[in-house]
Amino acid sequence: RGASFLPVTDPKGGVVTRLIRSGVSLFNAHTNADVACEGVATALADLIGLRDTVPLEPCGVDAEGHEIGLGRVGTVEPTTLGAFADHVASVLPAGPTGLLVGGDEAMAVSRVAVLGGAGDSALDAARAADVDVYLTADLRHHPASEHLEGGAPALLCGSHWATESPWLPVLARRIREAATYADVEVRVEISTIVTEPWTSYRVTQGELA
Template sequence: MPRLSEVIAALEKLWPPERAESWDAVGTVAGDPDAEVTRVLFAVDPVQETVDEAVKLGADLLVTHHPLYLRGTTTVAASTFKGRVVHTLIKNDVALHVAHTNADRADPGVSDALAGALDLRVTGPLVPDPTDPAGRRGLGRICELEHPVTLRELVGRAADRLPATAQGIRVSGDLEATIRTVAVSGGSGDSLFADVRAAGVDAFLTADLRHHPASEAREQSPLALLDAAHWATEQPWCELAAAQLDEISDRSGWGLRVHVSKTVTDPWTAHAASNATPIPTGAPN
């Protein structure tokens, strides 16, 4: 079986830490480099639920997209929820490794997985990485549909294909409008509106759209907007990343057992439509 340091070296070839944004916190958070790794769990969030899932599974390594400590801290006391995560990891010999914006920029990366979940053909990055001469890396993806669909049909596809959450898919635009091209960006995407407009696409699928940027985008162009839950737009990456590590394991003869968490860690647990009976807590819409 490989040591943790060997598995981490392989992961950092997929998602080099130097390609992360300067504000990001990626890399190994906990773990003994010399410890053996037999089982790996991929998840979006390093919260207590996914750490407990890793322990129950018998995983030696938990790989998450979101950082545990994005900003500095002065304590890992178990009286804090993040400190309790650290204590659980260490007590149970579970390592934690984070691939965040370096996985966003990768080829393939988070937005490739999102596009794949909706059967969209990627034609290039939305914001190209200037250090990539091949022009394949970068933030977001510009995509084409196999054949034109209405916005209503695209929304239905997104609702069917992405993991169920309380939010579902929020939509802005004429539901009967024809959609041929789509920009996608896993995670928060309203900082990319200028790039989306420059791409000239018919629709933009992302998460965490705020009122003012979305309103301004709609006023400036007939761009259709699909706003999914943040977690739902990034969870498909876990499947992609697990498959990548599986391939490395097979090629290296490691025999790793690689899993993807099915735990829904989206923070929103219910959605009540206007003038409708509220949905019971925990029931997705």
């Protein structure tokens, strides 16, 4: 959510104040990175091997004529939900919460939708796209449960950071290329900080009395 007031005493305001006092500029890419042709969604789709991708929720074209929009839809070699989940778990960046699976793991999978970061707002779009499985993050209990009760697609729920961070190397490459083209000297470093609020998890083993 947008911030209209940043007191120096709260975490966000403290960061902004420190940056200003240090003469440091800050640019945050959010929705513009989500919808970009080579943005967050494309990086996630490429990471898991989607082919022939198109936006899940198109919103127009960019200056170069590429279709842009939230999420991506594409195809994979026919497999099962269980095998596909194993593949996704093997390539997503490691984090403290892993990958949750909702659906019959024996079901066939060949058409997939992805949306990095919080994606329960696009559950209806994923169903309308007639995909077999939808990979996103931050799925809440009730929207996910009600979606699965209504049928396909199956759900894969990773963590917010893990589904968005694959874009960072792509962004770094593009910044370096742009700097070279503009004859500007720049050093680009990719942060390896895992920005999840959770630091670890435990397997719960209690039983109902």
